[in-house]
Amino acid sequence: MRAAAVRVRRALAMRSYDGLFRAAVWVLGVLLLVTLAGPFVGVGGQPDAIVGPRLMPPGAGWPLGTDNLGRSLLPRLLQGIGTTLLLSCLAVACTALISTALGVIAGYRGGRTAEVILRIGDVLYSFPAIVLAVLVAAVLGPGRTAALAAIVLVTVPLMTRMVGTAARAVARREFVTAARISGVRAPTIMLRHILPNVAGTVAVQGTYALSVGILVEGGLSFLGYGVQLPDASLGLLIQEGGLYMVGAPWLIVAPGVVLVAAIMAINLVGDSLRDRFEPRETRSLV
Amino acid sequence: MSGEPVLELDDVGVVFRSGRRHTVTAMAGVTFRIAAGETLGLVGESGSGKTTTGAVALGLRRPTSGTVRFLGAQHGGRRTRAGAIQAVLQNPHWSLNPRLTVADSVAEPLSAVEGGRLRTHHPAALRILDRVGLSASYAERLPHELSGGQRQRVAIARALITHPKFIVFDEAVSALDVSVQAQILNLVHDLQSEQGFGALFISHDLAAVRYLAHRVAVMRAGQIVELADAHRFYITPQHPYSRQLLETL
Numbered sequence: 416m417r418a419a420a421v422r423v424r425r426a427l428a429m430r431s432y433d434g435l436f437r438a439a440v441w442v443l444g445v446l447l448l449v450t451l452a453g454p455f456v457g458v459g460g461q462p463d464a465i466v467g468p469r470l471m472p473p474g475a476g477w478p479l480g481t482d483n484l485g486r487s488l489l490p491r492l493l494q495g496i497g498t499t500l501l502l503s504c505l506a507v508a509c510t511a512l513i514s515t516a517l518g519v520i521a522g523y524r525g526g527r528t529a530e531v532i533l534r535i536g537d538v539l540y541s542f543p544a545i546v547l548a549v550l551v552a553a554v555l556g557p558g559r560t561a562a563l564a565a566i567v568l569v570t571v572p573l574m575t576r577m578v579g580t581a582a583r584a585v586a587r588r589e590f591v592t593a594a595r596i597s598g599v600r601a602p603t604i605m606l607r608h609i610l611p612n613v614a615g616t617v618a619v620q621g622t623y624a625l626s627v628g629i630l631v632e633g634g635l636s637f638l639g640y641g642v643q644l645p646d647a648s649l650g651l652l653i654q655e656g657g658l659y660m661v662g663a664p665w666l667i668v669a670p671g672v673v674l675v676a677a678i679m680a681i682n683l684v685g686d687s688l689r690d691r692f693e694p695r696e697t698r699s700l701v
Numbered sequence: 702m703s704g705e706p707v708l709e710l711d712d713v714g715v716v717f718r719s720g721r722r723h724t725v726t727a728m729a730g731v732t733f734r735i736a737a738g739e740t741l742g743l744v745g746e747s748g749s750g751k752t753t754t755g756a757v758a759l760g761l762r763r764p765t766s767g768t769v770r771f772l773g774a775q776h777g778g779r780r781t782r783a784g785a786i787q788a789v790l791q792n793p794h795w796s797l798n799p800r801l802t803v804a805d806s807v808a809e810p811l812s813a814v815e816g817g818r819l820r821t822h823h824p825a826a827l828r829i830l831d832r833v834g835l836s837a838s839y840a841e842r843l844p845h846e847l848s849g850g851q852r853q854r855v856a857i858a859r860a861l862i863t864h865p866k867f868i869v870f871d872e873a874v875s876a877l878d879v880s881v882q883a884q885i886l887n888l889v890h891d892l893q894s895e896q897g898f899g900a901l902f903i904s905h906d907l908a909a910v911r912y913l914a915h916r917v918a919v920m921r922a923g924q925i926v927e928l929a930d931a932h933r934f935y936i937t938p939q940h941p942y943s944r945q946l947l948e949t950l
Binding site: 588590592593594595596597598599600603607608611612 | 760761783784786787788791792797799800806810863
C-alpha cells in the first residue's frame with residue numbers, strides 16, 4: 416500500500432512533467448471548470464434566453480455574438496462543451512472497462528480466446544470510424560444513446576488490441592509463470608499480476624480514445640445523428656455555425672477553436688503519459 | 702539421499718506441431734526419477750529440450766506420450782498440487798512482479814494454498830526472507846530496488862514458503878555474476894539439507910551443476926544421452942557428447 420501511495424504521489428508531482436503537458440492540463444482544467452461552474456454562476460446568462468438581435472457580432476450583452484434566433488453564443492457554447500465532454504468521458508469509461516477486461520483475458524489466455532476477441536475487433540476496426548458511427552445511429556435512432564454507443568464501438572477495437580498486446584507481453588513474464596506454478600487462480604493472476612502492469616497502457620489509450628470520442632460525437636452531431644436540438648454540443652454548434660459561416664463566422668469559429676484545443680490538449684496529455692509508461696516512442700504531435 | 706521418489710518421468714515424449722505437417726520432437730523417451738532430498742542436474746546446449754523437460758516436470762506442459770508421476774500419482778489439475786511444486790526461474794529481472802512488494806511476492810504462494818489476503822501471510826514471509834539472508838527491512842521494497850542476487854533470493858524464498866516437495870531451478874543462477882552465483886548455490890545447498898526437497902537443476906553451466914547435483918543427466922536433441930552419479934560423471938563421462946561438454950568447462 417505504501418508503494419501504491421508513493422506511485423500516486425510521483426504521478427501527481429507536476430514538476431516532473433514538461434511544459435507542454437502542463438499547458439495541456441491547464442487547458443483541460445479550464446474547460447472542465449467553466450462547464451462545471453458555468454451553469455451555477457450563470458456565465459453569459461441562460462442558454463435558451465433570447466438576448467438581442469439575430470446574428471450579432473460579439474458585443475457587450477453577448478460576448479461571443481448571437482445566433483440565428485438571437486440567443487447568446489457563450490452559454491450555449493459552455494453547455495455544448497459540457498455535453499460533449501460528459502458524453503465522451505462516459506463513453507470512454509465504458510470503452511476502458513470493456514477493452515481492459517477483454518484485453519487482459521485475451522492476453523492471459525492467448526490461443527483461440529485471443530484469436531476470437533482480436534478478430535472481432537479487427538472486423539470493427541476495418542470500418543471507417545464515422546461510417547460505423549452513422550450505422551449505429553441509424554440502428555438506434557439519433558440521440559445521446561446513439562452517440563455514446565457509437566463512440567464505444569469505434570474506440571473499443573483499438574484499445575482492446577493495445578491492452579491485449581501489452582497483457583500478452585506481461586503474461587509471458589516469469590512472475591506470471593511462477594504464480595501459475597504456485598497454484599494461484601487465473602482470476603487472481605489477471606487482477607494481481609496482469610492488470611497493474613498494463614495500467615499505463617490503459618491510461619494512455621484512454622486519453623487517445625477520449626479525443627477520438629470527442630471527434631466522433633462532433634461528427635455525428637454535425638451530420639444530425641448525435642445530440643438533438645434544443646440541446647447543444649460542440650458538433651451541433653459547428654453544424655449550426657456552418658450555415659451562417661459567411662455572415663456570422665464567430666458562430667463556427669468559437670466552438671471550432673474549443674474543439675481543436677480540447678483534442679490537442681488531450682493528445683498531449685496522452686503523449687506525456689506514454690512517454691512516462693512506454694518511453695521508447697516519440698510524440699505524435701509537435 | 703535415496704528417499705521415496707517425488708517425481709518420476711517414464712518414457713516421456715513431447716512433440717510440437719509447427720505448421721500443418723511439420724513436427725518438432727522436443728523430448729523423446731525421457732525417463733528419470735528424483736528422490737526426496739536429491740538434486741538431479743540437467744545439462745545440455747540450448748534447444749536440447751531442457752526447458753521443455755522442466756515444463757513437463759512442473760505440469761505446465763502435457764506430454765505427448767509417457768507418464769509423469771508426482772508423489773506416486775499422475776499429474777492432475779494444477780490446483781491439486783498447489784504449493785507442493787515450486788520453481789525458481791531464469792531471469793531475475795522478471796522473476797518478480799515489479800508492482801508487488803517483496804513481502805507480497807513471497808507471501809503469494811502461501812495465500813494460494815491456504816487462502817486469505819497476502820498481508821495475513823507476511824509474518825511467514827518475513828521468517829523465510831530471514832532464512833534466505835534478507836532482513837525485514839527488505840520486506841516493503843519493490844523489486845527494482847534490489848540487486849539481481851537479492852531478487853533471486855526473494856524468488857527462492859517465494860518457492861520455499863510452502864515447504865514444497867519438489868523445486869525446479871531453471872537456469873536459476875545463470876544470469877548472476879560468479880561470486881553471487883556461489884552464494885546462491887550455497888544457500889540452495891543448505892536449504893535442501895534442511896528441508897529435504899527434491900530438485901531438478903536445469904543449467905548449461907556444468908560448474909554450477911557440479912556444485913549441487915547428486916546425479917547428472919545430459920540431454921541432446923530431446924533425449925537423455927547419459928545419466929550418472931555426479932562424482933562418477935565428472936571423472937569418467939561415458940558418452941562422447943558428455944566428454945565434449947566437459948572439455949569446454
